[in-house]
Amino acid sequence: MEKNVIEVTSFITGETEMIHLDTPLEGHGGGDHGIMHDFVRLVQSDGEVAGLSGAHVSVQSHLMAFASEKSRLEGRTITMTDYINDLRNEGLR
Structure with missing residues (x-):
């Protein structure tokens, strides 16, 4: 998370691939923003709309x-x- 990179290692070959992400570093890679946005939307609708999960x-x-x-x-x-x-x-x- 600190490097904004996902390392994918094949357990068969042992080879590792680096995937560089273009997302914010804070809060679960930016996911916290989406969670809070959904929470506020649910509260504002008094629970009348479905949540993301x-x-x-x-x-x-x-x-x-x-x-x-x-x-x-x-x-x-x-x-x-x-x-x-x-x-x-x-x-x-």
């Missing part, structure tokens, strides 16, 4: 990120259904 979508995207990191660290494919079931089972222990 809800809690369900946010949780799903975070779970995908965590599963991706687990896949990277363990060098294996992670199935989302199995990953979510494992998390549920861990919570029951």
Whole structure:
């Protein structure tokens, strides 16, 4: 984030590609501005309009990120259904 660059590394070849972004550096690469704009729009409409995303979508995207990191660290494919079931089972222990 500090360099405004995304590094994409192939786990097969080990080659890394640098993608330079043309976005603001502050607030999640400029994403905070969009989130706040949507929030203000929702408040002004008294919740009558749909938001850009809800809690369900946010949780799903975070779970995908965590599963991706687990896949990277363990060098294996992670199935989302199995990953979510494992998390549920861990919570029951």
